[in-house]
Amino acid sequence: MTTSAPISRVGMFSTGSVQVRPDHAAATWKPMMLWLLTSTKWTPPLPINFFVIEHREGLVLFDTGQDRASVTDPGSYFPAGITGAMYRRSAKAVVPADQTMAAGLGRLGYKSSDVSVVILSHLHQDHVGGLAELFHARIYVSQAEWDTLAQPRAELGGLMRRHIDLPGLAWTKVTPAPTTERALRPFTTAHDLFDDGSLVLIPTPGHTPGSLSLVVRRPGQPALALVGDLTFAAPLLESGHVPGAGDRKQLQQTTAMMNELRRNLGGLVVLATHDPDAEGELSKAFVR
Template sequence: MHPVRRVAVVSTGAVQIHPEHVERTRSPLPWWLLTSRRWTAPRPINVYVIEHEAGLVLFDTGQDRASVTDARYFPRGISGFLYARLARFTIGADETLTAQLDRLGYDIADVRVAIVSHLHQDHIGGLAELGHAEIIVAEAEMAAARQRFAELNGYLRRHIFLPGLRWRELDRGLDVFGDESLTVIPTPGHTPGSLSLLVRQDGIAPLLFVGDLTYDVDLLDSGRVPGVGDEGGLAESTRKVAELSAQHPGLVVLAAHDPAAERLLAAAVSPRSVTE
């Protein structure tokens, strides 16, 4: 049996962040956020697409194009200023989630489950298109998004708590379809409820989608953590990934904004086929 028939990646645009965002330095976040003049080269905003025999699954939903076309998308005032300092986005008209799925031969209506690594805006941009799907998220992440000053921690609630969405909140890991092919794993650190997804299928290397636990798998391999999030939590989840790598030889780690992710995924699934 081969329950996972295809694994692919699409990108809903590009993002530039500060180098201190990618790798933690001695400078505290408020300092580099306000003073850094350096920006990385554009990085992808990845959505991972898993065709399972039980239905189409997404890991993350990308960035909403309205974030670059609608001046009202981000908050005003100090919050809006901080969002502008944190990241710069470029999203083309053909880089919406629906358009990118269509490029792979899927309809947005095919999506059965969307697993959201965390609720920052560059991971929840497709939620408005997924009222028909089950949205999996951590309880701790939903709690963080409901806090009084959540906006200052990266949670734009009016783009998260949309009417009609079917949320499934987890307080632990989850075998999504009960066949051990897709396993959700808590990896807090970047946010309190960050999740990763382990994909196992005969014929391809084991895959681990990690959201923003890292922005560069080479940094992750050497134990270096990003500059955004709880340092202790990031370090602990990084150790968890190392343990998973030992348990699953050949594990390929795929992050949301790692420029190497598309190449790494292609190498993991080719030339071996995952179809029956």
């Protein structure tokens, strides 16, 4: 790691809000298919956050929020038939015109064209919504996540290829490689984005098989972990309570590893995509 600080700012913005089933946000005894088909309740509106990091090598986005087209024209955005009905049962989103990714970047003082690197935690639609404005950027996703696009019934599992694999996007598919950096234990594989230790991708499977988290480190500041949908709220993660969608065993294992990493780093501010407290936690953790 270099001694000067390569990161000058971390910002975030929510592209509207989403309501999910309470059994989704925090697992109950019910298997996913049961709660998805029978739940009558919704959580309060939750954010759909994306993060912006000013690094001396360029402007980095972590996730891109939800596309406004998904709420203005849901009939053509989402699949038809039973698959579409499943999407409607699993989430209800609003994305106002002034809360798109481009609007959020503008609010933070940037333009979409300023972005040089995009990291996708995973490929669900509420994380890939800004891709159509990012043809000039390099898009990072895990190879493991990309491979799930080819699975049968991928669309039923939340992957809409036509909104992801847009012709002309510059993809880099990452397979985290063995790392000897002790500070990242218990994680033994990682991908150091700029080879300076400031932005390190780690595999955090569970919500999806190829989910990635980003560890953000600045000298003299608490480390941040942008964890995508590994949890819906940092206190839930700390207590080991996992969400109700995804591979439960893998979620439990990854959650335990993230908590161990937190102890190893002497504190770690966990910032999740749908955590209403993430914005407050970020402003406490980072003085820009």
